Amino acid sequence: MERVDKDVREIGALLADETAQRILIETTTEPMSADELSDACDVSPQTVYRRLEDLKEHDMITEDVRIDDGGHHYKVYTATVDRVVVELTPEGFTLDLSLRERMTTRFTRFVDEVRDR
Template identity: 30%
Template sequence: MVPAPAPSDDGPSPEVVLEALDDEDCRTILQHTAEPMTATDLIDACDISQSTVYRKLDRLCAASLVREQDRINPNGGRVTLYERDFEDVTISMESDDTFAVTIDRPPRNAGERLADIWSKMGDEL
């Protein structure tokens, strides 16, 4: 596969988004992630193998279609939850004849924004 060109901003390239949406397993995962789910829950709900679920979640996260959140597990350690992170995806043609992608996201409250920051900090450790 040819790598997608770098996007002009911090968002994913149209190619990355379209490849994720064109994938049947990715679409199945998106249908089940209206509410946060663990990868284990997704394996059961989607009837997809463990290695495939993790590959598809990586693809969906790279396309900014799924949000990964780490939560502290009361029994120790962290648990990672995945949730669909868009309300609408628009692919458009720019004035310079290039494609652009716009991803409309649901509003986040202060607690969700703080959880996102905490999750990203955990990745740095």
């Protein structure tokens, strides 16, 4: 998904943020809760939630709901970004985000394609 102008600046600033970087790195291999991310990033939960909102706004992270052994619901987050490419063109900078597709999205699309045949 290609982004231009304002998005390039916003995403660039977000990716320059150490907490956002840590969140993406930590959630690349397995989903994590905000509390787990707070511990892993050594920042307050409020800071984690702010960065998660920024990352979700740019589709760089997804959230799912998990249920613990006691039946309580909580959210976990997974990075979706695989690659970021910034290109300089005569018109300015463009930014291309390569996003991983969630397994549930792929499955839903597969079922829809089979059903439509």
